[in-house]
Each structure stands twice: as C-alpha cells, then as structure tokens.
Amino acid sequence: MSTTALKDRSQERQKQMIAEHFSRLARSGETGEKSVYTFVPGNLTELVRNFDLLPVLPEINALQSGMRGKSREYIGLAEKLGHSEDVCTYVKCDVGMMKSGNVGPTGERLPSPDLLLLSYTGCFTFMKWFELLRQEYKCPTVMLHVPYQADGQVTASMRKYIVDQLVKKVIPSLERASGKKFDIDKLREQMRASAQAEDDLVWVLKSARNKPSPIDAYFGGVYYIGPIFSAFRGTHDAVLYYKELREEVQERVELGLGPVTPEGPMEKEKFRVVVEGPPNWTSFREFWKMFADEGAVVVASTYTKVGGTYDYGFRHDPDHPLESLADYCLGCYTNLNLPTRVDVLCDYMREYSADGLLVHSVKSCNSFSAGQLVMLGEVERRTGKPVGFLESDLVDPRYFSAANIKNRLESYFQMVAQKRDAASSHSAEAAR
Amino acid sequence: MSAAEIRALIEKAEEVYRDLRLESVRRWKAEHKGLAIGFMPIWAPRELIHAQGGLPVGIMGGGEDVEIIKGDAFYQSYICHIPRSTIELALNGSLDCLDGMVFPAICDVIRNLSGIWKLRFPERLSRYFDVPQDFDPEVGGAFMRRELEELAHELEQRGARKLEPMALRRSIAAYNHNRARIQGLYDLRRREPWKVPTWELYLLLRAGLVMPVEEHDHLLDQYRAAVEVDHERRPMDQARVVLTGSFCEQPPLGLIKTLERAGCYIVDDDFVQVGRWFDKPVELAGDPLDNLVHSFLTDSLPSPTRYEDSDQKGQELVRRVEASRAEGVLFCAPSFCDPALLDQPMAVRAIEERGIPWTAFKYAENTGQFQVIREQAGTFADSIKLFSEAVTA
Ligand code: SF4
Numbered sequence: 001m002s003t004t005a006l007k008d009r010s011q012e013r014q015k016q017m018i019a020e021h022f023s024r025l026a027r028s029g030e031t032g033e034k035s036v037y038t039f040v041p042g043n044l045t046e047l048v049r050n051f052d053l054l055p056v057l058p059e060i061n062a063l064q065s066g067m068r069g070k071s072r073e074y075i076g077l078a079e080k081l082g083h084s085e086d087v088c089t090y091v092k093c094d095v096g097m098m099k100s101g102n103v104g105p106t107g108e109r110l111p112s113p114d115l116l117l118l119s120y121t122g123c124f125t126f127m128k129w130f131e132l133l134r135q136e137y138k139c140p141t142v143m144l145h146v147p148y149q150a151d152g153q154v155t156a157s158m159r160k161y162i163v164d165q166l167v168k169k170v171i172p173s174l175e176r177a178s179g180k181k182f183d184i185d186k187l188r189e190q191m192r193a194s195a196q197a198e199d200d201l202v203w204v205l206k207s208a209r210n211k212p213s214p215i216d217a218y219f220g221g222v223y224y225i226g227p228i229f230s231a232f233r234g235t236h237d238a239v240l241y242y243k244e245l246r247e248e249v250q251e252r253v254e255l256g257l258g259p260v261t262p263e264g265p266m267e268k269e270k271f272r273v274v275v276e277g278p279p280n281w282t283s284f285r286e287f288w289k290m291f292a293d294e295g296a297v298v299v300a301s302t303y304t305k306v307g308g309t310y311d312y313g314f315r316h317d318p319d320h321p322l323e324s325l326a327d328y329c330l331g332c333y334t335n336l337n338l339p340t341r342v343d344v345l346c347d348y349m350r351e352y353s354a355d356g357l358l359v360h361s362v363k364s365c366n367s368f369s370a371g372q373l374v375m376l377g378e379v380e381r382r383t384g385k386p387v388g389f390l391e392s393d394l395v396d397p398r399y400f401s402a403a404n405i406k407n408r409l410e411s412y413f414q415m416v417a418q419k420r421d422a423a424s425s426h427s428a429e430a431a432r
Numbered sequence: 433m434s435a436a437e438i439r440a441l442i443e444k445a446e447e448v449y450r451d452l453r454l455e456s457v458r459r460w461k462a463e464h465k466g467l468a469i470g471f472m473p474i475w476a477p478r479e480l481i482h483a484q485g486g487l488p489v490g491i492m493g494g495g496e497d498v499e500i501i502k503g504d505a506f507y508q509s510y511i512c513h514i515p516r517s518t519i520e521l522a523l524n525g526s527l528d529c530l531d532g533m534v535f536p537a538i539c540d541v542i543r544n545l546s547g548i549w550k551l552r553f554p555e556r557l558s559r560y561f562d563v564p565q566d567f568d569p570e571v572g573g574a575f576m577r578r579e580l581e582e583l584a585h586e587l588e589q590r591g592a593r594k595l596e597p598m599a600l601r602r603s604i605a606a607y608n609h610n611r612a613r614i615q616g617l618y619d620l621r622r623r624e625p626w627k628v629p630t631w632e633l634y635l636l637l638r639a640g641l642v643m644p645v646e647e648h649d650h651l652l653d654q655y656r657a658a659v660e661v662d663h664e665r666r667p668m669d670q671a672r673v674v675l676t677g678s679f680c681e682q683p684p685l686g687l688i689k690t691l692e693r694a695g696c697y698i699v700d701d702d703f704v705q706v707g708r709w710f711d712k713p714v715e716l717a718g719d720p721l722d723n724l725v726h727s728f729l730t731d732s733l734p735s736p737t738r739y740e741d742s743d744q745k746g747q748e749l750v751r752r753v754e755a756s757r758a759e760g761v762l763f764c765a766p767s768f769c770d771p772a773l774l775d776q777p778m779a780v781r782a783i784e785e786r787g788i789p790w791t792a793f794k795y796a797e798n799t800g801q802f803q804v805i806r807e808q809a810g811t812f813a814d815s816i817k818l819f820s821e822a823v824t825a
C-alpha cells in the first residue's frame with residue numbers, strides 16, 4: 001500500500017471518530033445520551049465511558065476555536081462580560097463560546113453538561129474554570145483533587161487520597177449522572193485497550209530517535225495525541241487508530257523519510273530540537289512553517305505529555321484499575337515538579353540527539369510558564385546545548401507576533417549551526 | 433499620651449514590616465536555637481512549627497522596598513510580582529536565616545516557586561504543602577493529616593523537636609489566643625473604623641508574620657488598649673467598603689493609605705489572612721492534629737484558592753458586606769493573579785444581584801503611583817455617600 005494511502009487512513013479515521021463523537025453530542029437531546037465536561041490532564045475517559053457518558057473537553061474546544069479563527073471574538077466577548085485581560089485565555093475562549101451558543105468545533109451545537117468532572121490535575125485554573133461553568137449551567141459538579149508531585153514521586157498517601165475520592169465521590173456522581181451502575185469488569189477491558197493504544201503511541205513518539213525523524217513530535221505530535229488525550233482512550237477506535245498510525249510511521253522509517261509539514265514532506269532535516277510548552281493555536285500552521293522553513297524538526301516535546309507521560313513507562317493497568325487511574329493522573333506532565341521537568345528535558349535532549357531546546361512560553365498558562373526561564377538555564381547548564389525562548393499565547397491572537405518569533409527562530413538556528421560547526425571542527429582537530 | 437503611644441507601637445510594627453533581612457529572626461535564632469521556617473501565603477500550619485520549637489515566618493514578597501535586580505530574569509512579564517521579589521530576597525541573602533520554606537498549595541506560581549527553590553537551594557528544606565480540596569474528613573482530612581505528619585517528620589530530621597501532642601495543644605492554644613485578638617480588632621474596626629485605621633491594623637498583622645506569637649499578642653493588646661482610650665479618633669464622613677482580592681501579593685502600604693485618604697473606611701479585607709484563617713478557635717480537647725485538620729476542613733475562610741463545594745460563589749462576599757454594614761466593595765487584586773481575577777466575575781455577579789456598588793483596580797506590590805486609584809476610589813466613595821444621603825433624605 002502506498003504511503004499516502006496509509007497516511008490518509010489514520011487521519012481519516014481520526015477525523016471520522018471526531019465527527020461521529022460531535023454528532024452524537026449534537027443529537028444527545030433526541031437520543032438521551034448524557035455528557036460530562038472534563039479536562040485533558042488527569043482525564044478519566046475510561047471511567048466516564050464506563051457509564052456510557054460522552055466526554056467533552058473544553059480545552060480542546062478552546063484550541064479548536066483558536067485554530068478556526070473564532071477565539072478573538074470569544075475572548076473579546078468574555079472580556080466585555082468582565083473577565084480580566086490578565087487571565088488564561090482558554091477559560092475566556094470557552095466562556096465566549098458558551099455565551100455565543102456553544103457551537104463546537106464541527107459547527108454543531110454542544111449539549112449542556114449533565115456533570116462537570118473537575119479533574120484538578122496540574123493546574124489551579126481548572127477549579128475557577130468549572131466554578132464559572134457551574135454558575136452558568138447549574139449542573140452537578142464533582143471535584144477530583146490530584147495532589148502535586150512536589151518531591152518528584154508518587155506516595156502511597158497520594159494514591160490513596162485519589163482512590164478514596166474515586167470511590168466515594170467520582171463513581172457515585174457518574175452513577176447518578178448516568179443512572180447506570182459502575183462495571184469494574186468493563187473498566188478492566190477498557191484499560192486493556194488503553195494500554196494497547198498507549199504502547200503504539202509511545203512507539204510512534206520514540207520513532208523520532210531515528211535520523212531523519214519520521215515525525216514532528218510537537219506540531220505533528222498534537223495530532224497524534226488527539227484521540228488518546230481526549231474522548232477516545234480505552235475505545236476500540238483508539239486501538240485501531242494507533243495501530244494504523246504506527247504502521248504508517250514504520251513505513252516512513254523504512255523509507256528513510258522525514259515528517260510531513262504544512263508545506264509537504266520535509267526535504268532535509270537540518271536541526272533537531274526539543275520544545276517545552278504548548279503551541280500557539282491561532283497561527284499554528286504559520287508557526288510550524290517557521291520551523292519547517294529552517295529545516296527544523298521537533299524530535300520531542302513536553303506538551304504531548306500533558307495528558308500522560310506514557311513514554312516513561314506508565315500504562316493503564318487492568319489488574320489495578322483505580323490505582324492505575326490515580327497513578328495516571330499523578331503522572332501528567334504539568335503535575336511534575338520543576339526539577340523533574342528539567343530531568344525530562346535533559347533526557348529528551350540525550351535520547352533524541354537534539355541540537356538544542358526551545359521554550360515556547362504562553363502568557364495564559366502559569367502552570368507551564370512560571371519557572372520556565374529557570375528550567376531553560378538548568379538545561380543549558382547541564383547539556384551545554386543552545387537554548388532559545390519564544391513568547392506568545394495559546395488562543396489570543398493579540399499575543400502572536402509573527403515577525404518577532406520568526407526573527408528569534410532565525411537567530412536561534414544560526415546560533416545552533418555555529419555551535420555545531422565549532423564543535424565538529426573541534427572534534428575533527430582532536431582526531432588529527 | 434495615647435496618640436504617641438499608638439505611634440510608637442505602629443512604628444515598631446512598621447520596623448518589623450520593613451525589616452527585609454529578618455534581623456529579628458536572626459536574633460531569635462541566636463537566642464532560641466530553633467528552626468526558622470518561612471511560609472508563603474495564605475495558610476501554613478504555624479501551630480505545628482511552633483510546637484516543634486520553631487519560628488514560623490510569613491513571607492509576603494518584598495513589597496515596595498526591594499529592588500529587583502535578578503528576580504526579573506526568573507519570570508516573564510505576565511507573571512505577578514510576588515515570586516520575583518521573593519526570589520530576589522533569597523538570592524540577596526535576606527532569607528538565609530530561614531532553615532526552610534513552606535509553599536502552600538494556592539496557585540501554580542507558588543507551586544512552581546517551590547520547584548525553583550529546590551533547584552536553587554537544594555540544601556534547604558523546600559516543602560510544598562498540599563492542602564486538600566476535598567473536605568470529607570475521611571478523605572481530604574485523612575490526606576491532610578498525613579501531609580502534616582510528613583512535614584513534622586521532615587522538620588524533626590532537620591533538627592526540630594519531635595512533635596508531641598501536649599506541645600501541639602499548647603501551640604494551638606497560643607494561636608487561638610492570637611486569632612481572637614486579631615478578630616477582636618477586626619470587630620472593633622467594623623464597629624468604629626475611625627479607631628482602627630486599616631493601614632495601622634495591616635502593619636500589626638504584618639508584624640505578626642515575623643514575631644513570635646506571644647510577643648505579637650502583647651503588641652496587639654497594647655495597641656487595643658491605646659486606641660480604645662484615644663478620644664481624638666472621631667468618626668468622619670467616609671464610605672464603608674469591603675476590600676477583597678489581596679490575599680497573596682499585598683498592595684504597597686501607600687495604596688492602603690491612599691484608599692483611606694480617598695474617603696473609604698475599609699471595614700473588612702483579605703490582607704494577611706493567616707492570622708484569621710480559622711473563624712472559630714481550634715478545639716483543644718482530643719487529638720490536636722485531628723483538631724487542626726478539622727478546623728481547616730470546616731472553619732476556614734472561604735478563599736478563591738479553595739474549592740467551593742456548592743453553587744454559592746460570591747455569597748460569602750455578600751455575607752461579609754452585610755455583616756460589616758459595608759456600602760460597597762473594592763476589588764483590589766494583584767495584576768496577573770489568576771485565582772483572584774478569575775473569581776472576580778462570580779463575586780461581582782453575586783453582589784450586583786444584591787445591588788451592592790463596586791469598583792475594581794489592580795496593583796503590584798511595588799506600584800509607586802496611586803493617582804489614578806486615588807481618583808477612582810475617591811469618586812467611588814463620593815458616589816456611595818451621595819447615594820446614602822439621597823436615600824436618607
Ligand atoms: S492555565 Fe494552562 S493548564 Fe490551566 S487551563 Fe489555562 S492553559 Fe490549561
């Protein structure tokens with residue numbers, strides 16, 4: 001089968017999965033299906049679907065609004081309604097979308113939530129966000145507080161706290177919202193499917209160790225994480241999607257191909273970089289193109305770990321379902337302390353033979369951004385590789401200055417090239 | 433006589449407030465040989481540190497007095513000011529008398545600051561204190577108890593006394609007394625705000641972050657006695673307002689004075705909440721650790737940093753306005769403070785439903801110009817007074 005056909009197959013499947021999901025949501029008024037709004041980090045998709053409830057991820061809606069050019073209007077509306085210009089734009093984008101009729105990414109109307117599942121993992125803003133939504137929707141809300149891995153480890157106390165909340169609060173709330181009983185055998189089955197998809201996703205992400213890398217693990221990576229970070233983990237569809245994706249990437253590796261960029265296949269891989277921080281969504285393609293124009297491939301990124309750090313070995317475990325949900329939540333990237341985040345970046349630099357690190361700092365997100373300058377310095381000190389810093393925002397187009405970012409990227413890659421040349425002439429001399 | 437006495441007491445408090453190098457803590461350490469443990473806003477278990485022979489030291493950033501030389505290189509421009517001045521103080525040696533820092537779980541900035549501490553000061557204790565957002569005693573309560581036990585254990589490993597129930601009970605009693613005194617002054621200010629100007633009360637609270645609790649009690653008692661007999665302090669025609677949003681990064685002292693001079697009696701506020709965090713005394717009988725946990729779960733002040741379990745957002749502010757017979761609300765939050773600013777629209781909605789007037793502005797701890805805020809607060813106070821005159825007429 002040709003590469004294009006294979007490529008199309010996984011993309012097509014993802015598109016179809018999303019379209020079906022949103023159409024089910026849109027029709028839920030007639031079908032009686034119920035929906036649960038929740039967040040990407042620490043999402044409990046298997047559990048939500050265990051009750052045949054449909055997950056809605058407001059963060060994904062917000063980023064989609066950014067990509068569809070709607071976020072400016074939504075943010076403007078939220079600010080007009082009294083939201084501060086200083087706060088996270090995902091929240092404002094979502095509030096604006098809700099106030100404009102709650103039309104989702106596929107152009108269909110989203111149902112109001114039957115339950116707000118506040119998976120409080122790795123970000124304090126989540127709490128405010130759902131308190132705001134609760135005030136609007138007047139629906140039940142359940143909080144799952146996931147402790148922070150402040151010392152870089154999961155303790156028995158943290159795990160117990162989460163499992164206790166699942167048993168006493170979350171599961172009963174899902175039972176009430178759905179009118180169905182919790183089925184642990186079904187959950188085990190779902191988790192088996194999760195682990196299978198997770199294996200394939202990790203294989204895909206690790207394929208970037210090849211030279212050239214067959215994938216872009218940041219710009220391309222956000223598509224790859226789509227199903228597993230949103231509504232589909234633990235489903236048969238997700239298993240098929242990741243199997244197909246893996247086959248496609250496998251074929252690229254065998255053919256020695258680089259990633260496909262917005263401008264088509266990348267000709268020559270000139271730079272390999274690690275990126276820390278979320279992307280910009282309002283100028284996503286333009287941002288990606290700036291990298292591609294330089295021949296730069298992102299070989300590893302931290303953003304693709306906000307919904308789980310599977311590459312560090314975690315898998316959902318059918319034999320310990322609730323404990324493994326707890327461990328899953330605890331391990332999401334923004335729930336890791338800064339020293340661990342620095343370790344992750346240094347590991348990536350080594351594992352993926354990267355030329356340098358770029359931090360993309362977004363104004364919206366204190367969870368990611370507060371401390372990134374210190375992390376940058378640490379990685380530079382430990383690896384001796386060039387580091388660069390870019391600033392914009394997630395979905396507020398007012399903070400994306402294309403000229404400025406382009407300039408910075410150009411000078412950054414010049415510096416990387418100089419350093420690399422200097423290092424290679426140094427080692428050539430030493431060999432003589 | 434009492435005016436001079438009050439001045440002397442406030443000068444003493446201001447001296448502690450401006451003592452960024454924590455000289456008094458250094459002296460305490462030389463004398464008592466205990467651990468000095470810093471903590472960030474809002475709440476930390478001071479009782480526990482005290483019971484283990486330590487001195488809890490509240491750090492609320494560097495305020496208007498610290499020049500930021502290195503701190504700005506640590507933070508992007510869109511992050512609030514308190515972490516950069518706090519790191520500045522740490523880097524310039526001001527905090528080197530602290531044996532450790534506790535970072536309570538209130539927002540992502542403070543949370544990540546705990547990681548910066550670990551990276552920059554690996555030899556010092558850096559403890560993120562994860563307070564529960566689940567308020568069931570058997571779930572969140574049990575978790576919090578384990579967190580407290582771990583903290584106690586860590587302090588012990590650093591040379592503090594072992595945590596003993598009797599000692600903890602005594603410390604809880606000491607802080608109960610202190611909270612009662614502070615609450616007493618808040619009540620007095622509600623009744624007769626001209627007797628307790630907020631800028632004075634604020635300095636007293638700030639002093640209490642650094643002084644040993646027993647010494648602070650004494651300062652509060654002296655102040656209370658002095659203002660009660662000072663008949664020079666007479667009511668003026670000012671608007672009664674609740675000030676909210678300033679629970680973490682604090683406004684500069686000049687800003688508080690400006691608001692009062694602009695015609696506002698601040699009859700309730702969010703400043704230095706650790707001194708009032710429990711609105712009832714912590715129970716003394718029974719297991720003291722459980723009692724501390726119980727108070728945290730059930731008797732804590734509502735805060736934007738605590739999950740509100742029911743759809744009551746903003747109702748607490750309405751209650752505060754009513755209880756303090758305030759005529760309006762000043763939303764006064766630090767720039768870029770997500771918890772305060774995201775909470776604000778919900779609080780605004782609740783008070784607007786009750787027809788309570790409000791105005792909002794932002795500050796940074798080192799804001800130097802108050803002209804705009806003075807005008808805004810002055811106009812607000814005037815409009816409240818005109819409205820109440822119209823109503824009475
Ligand atoms: S602060 Fe960051 S993690 Fe939190 S909701 Fe906003 S973008 Fe997401």
Ligand code: SF4
Pocket residue numbers: 512513514515538539540541542680681766768769770771772
């Ligand atoms: S001022 Fe607000 S955002 Fe800044 S550290 Fe304090 S609570 Fe967090």
